[in-house]
Structures are given as structure tokens and as C-alpha cells.
Amino acid sequence: MAINVDALESPIxxxxxxxxxxxxxxxxxxxxxxxxxxxxxxxCKQWNDLPGEKTTQTGSxxxxxxxxxxxxxxxxxxxxxDNGRVRWMTRQEKCQHCTDAACxxxxxxxxxYHDPLGFVAVDRDKCIGCxxxxxxxxxxxxxxxxxxxxxxxxxxxxxxxxxxxxxxxTCPPNALTWGDRExxxxxxxxxxxALKKRGFPxxxxxxxxxxxxxxxxxxxxxxxxxxxxxxxxxxxxxxxxFWKNIMQPVGGVLxxxxxxxxxxxxxxxxxxKSEVVRxxxxxx
Amino acid sequence: MRARQEIPIYNFQQRTxxxxxxxxxxxxxxxxxxxxxxxxxxxxxxxxxxxxxxRIFAVVYMIVPFFFLFTDPEGVRxxxxxxxxxxxxxxxxxxxxxSFYFLGRGEEKMPPxxxxxxxxxxxxxxxFLASFLIIISGLVMWIxxxxxxxxxxxxxxxxxxxxxxxxxxxxxxxxYLGVFHPVMASGTLFRNPMISGMTDAExxxxxxxxxxxxxxxxx
Numbered sequence: 402m403a404i405n406v407d408a409l410e411s412p413i414x415x416x417x418x419x420x421x422x423x424x425x426x427x428x429x430x431x432x433x434x435x436x437x438x439x440x441x442x443x444x445c446k447q448w449n450d451l452p453g454e455k456t457t458q459t460g461s462x463x464x465x466x467x468x469x470x471x472x473x474x475x476x477x478x479x480x481x482x483d484n485g486r487v488r489w490m491t492r493q494e495k496c497q498h499c500t501d502a503a504c505x506x507x508x509x510x511x512x513x514y515h516d517p518l519g520f521v522a523v524d525r526d527k528c529i530g531c532x533x534x535x536x537x538x539x540x541x542x543x544x545x546x547x548x549x550x551x552x553x554x555x556x557x558x559x560x561x562x563x564x565x566x567x568x569x570x571t572c573p574p575n576a577l578t579w580g581d582r583e584x585x586x587x588x589x590x591x592x593x594x595a596l597k598k599r600g601f602p603x604x605x606x607x608x609x610x611x612x613x614x615x616x617x618x619x620x621x622x623x624x625x626x627x628x629x630x631x632x633x634x635x636x637x638x639x640x641x642x643f644w645k646n647i648m649q650p651v652g653g654v655l656x657x658x659x660x661x662x663x664x665x666x667x668x669x670x671x672x673x674k675s676e677v678v679r680x681x682x683x684x685x
Numbered sequence: 686m687r688a689r690q691e692i693p694i695y696n697f698q699q700r701t702x703x704x705x706x707x708x709x710x711x712x713x714x715x716x717x718x719x720x721x722x723x724x725x726x727x728x729x730x731x732x733x734x735x736x737x738x739x740r741i742f743a744v745v746y747m748i749v750p751f752f753f754l755f756t757d758p759e760g761v762r763x764x765x766x767x768x769x770x771x772x773x774x775x776x777x778x779x780x781x782x783x784s785f786y787f788l789g790r791g792e793e794k795m796p797p798x799x800x801x802x803x804x805x806x807x808x809x810x811x812x813f814l815a816s817f818l819i820i821i822s823g824l825v826m827w828i829x830x831x832x833x834x835x836x837x838x839x840x841x842x843x844x845x846x847x848x849x850x851x852x853x854x855x856x857x858x859x860x861y862l863g864v865f866h867p868v869m870a871s872g873t874l875f876r877n878p879m880i881s882g883m884t885d886a887e888x889x890x891x892x893x894x895x896x897x898x899x900x901x902x903x904x
Contacts, residue, residue: 509719509726530733531720536838548733640839644846649722652850659854663861666787671867674789 425519425582426560428569429589430493431620432629433596433604434576437462437476437491441568441577445474445495448556448567468494470544470551474568481628488622492629493568493577496521496542496553497608498616503637504534504543506645512550513543520555520616539612539635555616585618592620611635690886692900694800694878698756702749703879709746712738714853721846740827747820767801768810778803789868797894808859815848822848 446453451471456464462478474495481488498520504513505521512527513534530548535541543552556566564570569577578588589606596604603624608615612635619631626633695703716735719725729735753761774796781794782804801809822841825833833841864874871878871888878884889897 509721509723510729510731511723512731527731529720529726529729529731530736533720536835536842541835548736638839640843643843648843648846648850652846652854653722655850655854656857659857663857663865667861667865667867669787670789674868 426579426616427582427585427614428555428566428617429578429580429585429592429620430617431576431578431589431592432490432492433592433601433620433622434574435476435491435493436574436576437478438573439476440571440573441493442472442474442476444567444571445553446472448559449473449554462491468542468544468552470546470549473551473553477630479629481623483623490622490629492619492631494630495568495617496555497540497612497635498553498555499611500613500616501637502612503537503539503641506637507533507537507641509533516554516557518555518557518560520557520560521552522554522557523550523552525549525551537638537641539632539638582614589618589620596620596622607631612637691881691883692886692889692897693882694884694889695882697882698752700879700882702752705745705749709742709749710852710856712742713746714849714856716742717849718853721849743823743827746816764809765813767799768806768813771806774798775803775806786862786866786869792868792891798892798896800893800896802892804862808855811851811855815852818844818848819852 445451451473454465454469454472456466458464459466463475465472465475468475474493477492477494479490479492481490500519502513502515502521505515508514509531510527510529512524512529514522514524516522528545528548528550530545530550532545534543534550535545543550545551556564556568559566559570565579569579578585580588586606586609589609593604593606601622603622605621605624605626606618607621607626608618619626619629621629621631623629716739719729719735777796778798781796784790785792785795822845825841826838826845830838862869863879864870864872864877869892871884871892872880886897886901
């Protein structure tokens with residue numbers, strides 16, 4: 402029998418009005434604290450009722466190696482050379498919950514949308530499996546199988562009830578913390594300052610000003626996010642802006658102009674056509 | 686009333702391919718638009734069926750023209766030669782065209798045309814080039830999805846959309862000139878050379894003079 406996350410919910414927490422209206426929430430993932438236990442991975446599966454995946458040992462710590470429609474969060478492992486010293490880092494990877502989300506902009510059926518708390522939610526019934534979210538997400542997050550998309554929903558069903566998302570709730574070393582956005586950013590910045598004094602001069606907070614502010618921010622031990630498999634400057638892809646801002650409106654205008662032009666052409670040419678070009682049938 | 690003289694212009698296979706292609710094109714355009722224009726997407730009701738329609742008719746659209754390679758390779762070669770060969774007559778036609786098309790006047794200034802008039806040639810060329818781009822980009826997105834990077838995928842999607850916008854718009858012009866234009870149309874929606882295979886001799890003499898003279902002389 403799996404552990405019931407709900408039963409572990411502290412009664413004190415439930416009395417805290419953590420979803421006060423208008424207060425934006427956010428999550429902080431601190432790679433310097435993460436021990437790579439994958440408790441978040443398990444808690445996510447338990448709360449969201451997702452089955453396990455059979456995987457093969459490939460010699461990597463990353464197992465399963467990637468997220469999928471039934472695995473919404475995984476722990477990524479990275480090691481890098483920090484002035485001759487090997488740094489061995491683990492990072493929880495899941496949807497970043499962008500404020501300006503490419504997937505939400507791209508989704509033609511609003512299967513991906515911002516929930517009232519500002520996180521990117523999924524309505525699988527509306528999904529038609531077009532994969533535009535997969536193509537445009539700058540973090541390569543959504544996964545589509547059997548024509549339905551799936552990804553982390555930031556435990557919307559917990560959060561609206563004033564509870565902490567399952568992964569942050571379970572995280573043993575508290576590498577994942579949940580709270581009001583302002584507090585989370587302040588906490589992240591304080592942590593970065595502390596890390597800078599403790600042998601990580603390049604520590605940084607990732608995500609507080611990316612794509613309108615990410616719902617999931619990271620405390621990184623190095624100022625190169627690519628070391629942690631995070632894009633350096635994630636943004637809405639240019640081809641997507643071209644589609645939404647140019648191709649779609651201009652295409653619509655051209656289409657309308659063509660139809661209008663043809664109608665006008667018909668009226669004018671009919672009225673002005675010379676006798677000579679009338680078809681032989683009509684002449685007789 | 687004088688009996689209308691008709692001469693054959695399109696054979697059975699040409700007409701069949703034309704209509705299969707038309708049906709495939711309309712279904713592909715329709716199912717594609719549902720994704721391209723989000724305000725239409727409610728029509729899908731969360732069903733992936735449009736994806737299957739798009740793929741089935743994509744295969745039809747791709748395969749059907751290749752029948753000509755087996756049945757009429759010489760025709761394919763000469764068609765391709767025709768659409769890529771542009772002469773002085775074509776530029777002359779383009780210059781004289783606006784008055785005739787927009788006002789229905791000045792036909793005497795139109796240079797004599799082949800079986801494919803310059804405008805038809807331009808449409809044929811657009812269909813050829815845009816279809817080529819659509820098929821390549823579509824195949825990359827469909828079959829080559831795992832092989833290419835996401836940037837390539839995005840570019841292919843853009844190419845796919847741009848090609849379809851140009852084809853989709855010119856499709857309306859094609860239908861209009863074929864069956865609605867007051868002086869250019871060679872038939873009506875339900876009675877035209879693409880259905881019967883026959884065209885009006887008088888019409889052919891005026892609008893496709895070069896071709897008309899050649900085929901009537903051969904007789």
C-alpha cells in the first residue's frame with residue numbers, strides 16, 4: 402500500500418489561508434539542497450495516480466531518463482568542472498509554469514490554459530493531439546501520447562484547497578519549497594547570497610524574470626544554466642510569433658481581400674464586358 | 686440555334702486525378718485550418734479525428750499525381766517543361782491581362798495561348814512548387830519528427846503554413862476563373878471541361894488559339 406500523502410498533511414497547514422485571493426504562488430527548487438532521492442517523482446505519481454514505468458539500467462543516475470505522459474517529473478543529474486572540483490548536482494525537472502507560456506499561446510483548443518492561480522493547467526478532453534505545444538515549448542515539457550497531452554499541473558487540485566503540491570510536500574531535505582511568489586523570490590535571493598559566501602561565487606536565481614516570471618524557479622550553483630540542462634535564455638520561439646502575429650492576420654486579410662476582389666471583379670467584368678467576348682451561345 | 690462544337694481537352698485520367706486531388710486538397714485545407722485558426726478549433730470537440738483525416742488525405746494528395754509517371758511519362762515531362770518555360774508571350778499576356786480579367790475588355794490584345802494559358806501556367810507552377818514544399822515539410826513533421834531538432838520542426842511548420850496560405854488563396858481564384866468569371870469561365874460549376882472532358886471549340890479558338898489550331902489541324 403502506497404503512502405497516503407493526504408494523511409501526512411499537517412492540520413496546522415490546513416488552517417493557513419495559503420491561497421489568499423490575488424496572492425501569486427510559486428515554487429523554488431534548490432539544486433544545492435536536492436539530494437536526488439526522487440521522492441518528488443514518487444509523490445507526483447502517487448497523488449496524480451500515475452502508473453510506474455518499466456525502465457532499463459543505462460548506467461545513468463537518471464532513471465527514468467525522461468518525462469512522459471505518465472511521468473510528469475524526473476530528477477536530472479549533471480556534473481560539471483568547477484575550477485578543478487567536480488560538482489555533482491541533481492535537479493527536479495517539471496513544467497516551469499511560465500506566466501507568458503508558449504504552449505498556452507500555441508494551443509488551438511485551449512486544452513492548455515492558465516488556471517486562476519496562474520499555473521498552466523491541462524484539460525485533456527479538449528486536447529486534439531496537434532503537438533503545437535511540444536513544438537513551441539522552450540523547455541520541451543509537454544508530452545503527447547494517444548493524441549492527448551500530459552504534463553505537471555502544479556497539483557491544481559491540491560493548491561486550490563490551500564495545500565502544497567505533492568512534490569514540495571514530500572521533499573525530505575526541503576529542496577522544494579512552496580509559498581507566496583514574493584516570499585519565494587526573496588528566499589531564493591537570500592539563498593543565492595548564502596551560497597556565494599559558501600564556495601559557489603557564481604550561484605544564481607533562475608526564472609524570476611524569465612517569460613513573465615516562471616512559476617517554478619531554481620537556485621543554481623553556477624551561472625550557466627545549460628550545465629543543469631536548462632536553456633540560457635528561453636523565450637517564445639520566433640516562428641511562433643511569426644505565425645500568431647503575421648501569418649495568421651495577414652493570411653486572413655489576404656483571404657478576405659481575395660474573396661472581396663473576386664466578387665467585385667465579377668460585378669465589374671459583367672457590367673463592362675464588350676459584346677465581342679460574349680459566348681457564341683448567347684449571341685444567338 | 687447553332688449546334689455547339691466541342692473538342693476533347695482532358696482525358697479520363699486527368700479528370701479523375703484532378704477531382705481526387707481537389708477532394709484531398711479541400712479536406713487537407715479544412716483540417717489544417719482548424720489548427721491554424723484557433724477560433725475554428727471548437728469544431729473538433731477534443732477529437733483527434735481531423736488528424737487522421739489530414740494524414741489519410743495527405744497520402745492521397747502525395748500519391749495520386751504519380752500515376753501519371755506510369756501512364757503518361759511523356760505528358761509529365763512536357764507539362765513540367767511547359768510550366769518552367771516562360772516566353773515573351775507570357776509577359777505580353779500578363780500585361781494585357783488586367784483589362785481583360787477585370788473589365789472583360791481588350792481581348793484582342795491578349796497574345797495567342799497554348800493549352801495552358803499563362804495564368805493557368807502560373808497556377809500550375811504554384812501548385813507544383815507549393816505542393817513540393819508542403820509534402821517535404823509535412824513528411825519531416827510526420828515521419829522525421831524524432832530525427833530533426835525542434836528548430837527544424839518549427840521551420841517546417843512555418844513553410845507548411847506559408848505554402849498552404851498561398852495555395853488556399855489561389856485555389857479560390859482558380860475556381861472563380863474556371864467557372865464564375867463572366868468572360869473567362871469555360872463552364873459552370875456542374876458543367877465544365879473538367880467534368881465532361883470536352884471544351885467549347887469557339888472558346889478554345891479564342892482563349893487557347895495556339896493549341897486549338899494545332900489540334901484541329903491534326904484532325
